[in-house]
Amino acid sequence: MTCTDAATGTYEYTLTGLDSYPYFKVIGNDKYWNEAQSLKPYDEINLNDLEEDLLNTANNYVWTVTGVTGVYDAAGGKEWAAGIVGGAMNNFTYKRIGGQYKVTVKGLGIDPINNNFFPMDADKGIIYIKLDEIVPGAERIDVYVSDNGVKLGIPDGTSDFDRVGIDGGYLEKSFNIVNGSGAQISLNGSPRVAISGDDAADFTVTQTPMSVVPSGNQTTFKIKFAPTTAGVKSALATIQYDTTNNLIFNLTGRGAEKVANPAFSLSGGESNVYTTAQSVEITSATAGAIIRYTTDWTIPSKTNGTLYTGALSISQTTTIKAIAYIDDTYLDSDVVEILYYFSPVFAMVDVPSGIFNMNDNYLVELSAFKMGKYEVTYELWYEVKTWATANDYTFANSGGMGYGGGNTSSNPVTYVNWRDCIVWCNAYTEYYNLTNDPDLTPVYWSDSGFTTLLKKSTNTGSVDTTPGSEDKPYVKWSADGFRLPTEAEWEYAARYQDGSSWTPTNYMSGASADCDDTGACGKVAWYSANSGSRTHNVGTKKPNQFGIYDMSGNVYEWCWDWYGELQSGVMDPVGPDDGSYRLIRGGGWGGDANDCRVDCRFDYYPWDSDRQLGFRLVRR
Incomplete structure (x- = not known):
């Protein structure tokens, strides 16, 4: 761990190579991280001794994990952060900027049960951070509690359901329970996959795992995310096995409003045969929508196509494809295609x-x-x-x-x-x-x-x-x-x-x-x-x-x-x-x-x- 003391009074600490799996505990009292105050540039400390509070109720502390930002607000009582599963923590940055502290973490897992982030199992070296909420546009990589060789497998690598439309949209993902232990396990929870949290209603188990998983085998289950309102959604999935053990992981997604499809001012189709040049306007009913279009048969997107700035003049048979979008908090519109046909x-x-x-x-x-x-x-x-x-x-x-x-x-x-x-x-x-x-x-x-x-x-x-x-x-x-x-x-x-x-x-x-x-x-x-x-x-x-x-x-x-x-x-x-x-x-x-x-x-x-x-x- 190194500390760089800039002239502006900013302290930055970067931790790498934490093969000893340090213990970090969030206590939530008034203590500052005293070690941080006493460090000088390029000082080194024993990470295994770190068990100090990183939160100060007199200030806000910002945590950032691959685009996910959480804020501890003493008045609002919020305390949240996020992380990524990985063996040891591979990067940890702590900044003091004026009256605020900023922490950037990579390589961390989540313990949703406790208000702390620490290795749940020291010999596996997984580090956890509590997650109550994510900000718009956040990107997550899935986490799981691994115990006795029983793990969660995610075929597509993430349990983040990303953005899903709130008007009947849904996304279904598959998960595996992998039994790498030396004995058969029994899934004896009721239900076998229990979903809890404020947004639990947006997540549904659509395929139940088997009740028994022999050693060296796995069972598959599916969860569907179908939000009904816009905003970030999160829930916890708990799988109880062998009565006393739990496999717990985080579910996240975003309910998103879909940008209204582009509309064209001029009727198209083969039955409308034009003989003179025509003017075409493209609009979207969603306020603030940006429109891109193509006339070369490629698919328009946020990065492909001509930015629409005003009416188009066409004088020969042309196929226009258009898309409307705003930002990542919205779902892009459908790509709408229209043919304007001129007599050959x-x-x-x-x-x-x-x-x-x-x-x-x-x-x-x-x-x-x-x-x-x-x-x-x-x-x-x-x-x-x-x-x-x-x-x-x-x-x-x-x-x-x-x-x-x-x-x-x-x-x-x-x-x-x-x-x-x-x-x-x-x-x-x-x-x-x-x-x-x-x-x-x-x-x-x-x-x-x-x-x-x-x-x-x-x-x-x-x-x-x-x-x-x-x-x-x-x-x-x-x-x-x-x-x-x-x-x-x-x-x-x-x-x-x-x-x-x-x-x-x-x-x-x-x-x-x-x-x-x-x-x-x-x-x-x-x-x-x-x-x-x-x-x-x-x-x-x-x-x-x-x-x-x-x-x-x-x-x-x-x-x-x-x-x-x-x-x-x-x-x-x-x-x-x-x-x-x-x-x-x-x-x-x-x-x-x-x-x-x-x-x-x-x-x-x-x-x-x-x-x-x-x-x-x-x-x-």
């Missing part, structure tokens, strides 16, 4: 040329191309189809506005077969040319001279192998008109990160973790776990590295290729020359996470349509 504007994303291992096993090289930022929406499908049917085009299917109820025209088109899609691509190329320069050249033709456009699709239930037919059109691959992606193009765009790194095959496109991680999957895809068994507006999830949306989930997407063996060592592969089924990729709203992996391949008859099946465009 058709756009193509540039995809650079490159070489990659398709399905990690087939090396291919691709020329640069453009890919649709979104799956083709019902709105765009219907607009083009309406023009096309007035200009000699025929479609087997009228197309569906998504599927499942609550759908809008910004949902992907569904119920279109492969034949419909390639005919529609030709129609869109011509329709696009009406208002855009220079003209694009259509891709799919009925003759080898590329003079007669393919304009008709049917639902005939067999493959027509006639050259130039709806199942085997002549394809002008050099043309820059709209078309379906090849399977290689689809996977390349789905997995691309930087040209040398690629999204792993067991991930969804754009995901930060594999398909076993529901959180990562839910950020990028609508699939069976979150879709509600329906399609959703395109572009509402997080895009991949190219800024392309919904490449995993929402709807499966038709590709050009016949289903068959993949090719390796090929430039711009287009798949087998013929087959029975066409490729679909990406998974849909009804598929599980693995269906939405970037490497999953599926097939479908070219004449069939489905509620989960749509398409996406590419062009040169």
Whole structure:
């Protein structure tokens, strides 16, 4: 123990390495700690001789233990402190500042029975301090009385229940009674775990320990903390065993008011489709609440997100996540998420040329191309189809506005077969040319001279192998008109990160973790776990590295290729020359996470349509 006498008159004493387990007793009379008054800087004293009163009824004495502060107030009659179980006390600081004394203690346990702190069992060297109350924001580490090898085990390391909401909130913890003695013990208290103290009603035993614990074994019990009012709560749990022995430990927690959830001034959701910039205010009904928000799909917290200072202006589809908080005496609000959806504007994303291992096993090289930022929406499908049917085009299917109820025209088109899609691509190329320069050249033709456009699709239930037919059109691959992606193009765009790194095959496109991680999957895809068994507006999830949306989930997407063996060592592969089924990729709203992996391949008859099946465009 050393004493440093500062010029200000402050005395500081630090005790370390107390392997002799000193005896400290709180008597509560008028004596000062006389040894402290007589010490000089760097004096040493025999700790085993310390049995002096640390309290002076004429002054206040402050005790601090890892953030827990107690005050002895002679007028109020309060005397409290706190501690941490540990073998010997490893740090003890005593300060005299003006008329006050401050004591900082670490490594101490609690004896809730006596008004003292001393080793209850000298050969175990545990030191105890009485605890009647803790201040707001206190952090505690659990304590227990250990006797004859019988100990309390706490699986998560603490019996502090931390903050729990007072409006129906609760927290349950497990405890073990560990019998390290050489004989069987009997828990003969009634009840076996007795909870006492002013706040005992807030703590409930929800699982009772066994009545007998053989040597070398343990039994488990559970306690639930469910406060009904705000503030610090404490109680004592007593377990009587072998009639005369008690295992006693402290229960603490805080009943906390929850900060009111953030509220948004503007209605959101997929059904509210905006076309012009909007102003959004975020508020909380709790006075003094601080709000943070994110727009990058990360979770806001006290340390993450932008501090809200005023109305936000948004002009494109945006997901805002917000949280409201005050300080540690309150529970933070829930994280509230809202989508503001703006009508999607058709756009193509540039995809650079490159070489990659398709399905990690087939090396291919691709020329640069453009890919649709979104799956083709019902709105765009219907607009083009309406023009096309007035200009000699025929479609087997009228197309569906998504599927499942609550759908809008910004949902992907569904119920279109492969034949419909390639005919529609030709129609869109011509329709696009009406208002855009220079003209694009259509891709799919009925003759080898590329003079007669393919304009008709049917639902005939067999493959027509006639050259130039709806199942085997002549394809002008050099043309820059709209078309379906090849399977290689689809996977390349789905997995691309930087040209040398690629999204792993067991991930969804754009995901930060594999398909076993529901959180990562839910950020990028609508699939069976979150879709509600329906399609959703395109572009509402997080895009991949190219800024392309919904490449995993929402709807499966038709590709050009016949289903068959993949090719390796090929430039711009287009798949087998013929087959029975066409490729679909990406998974849909009804598929599980693995269906939405970037490497999953599926097939479908070219004449069939489905509620989960749509398409996406590419062009040169």
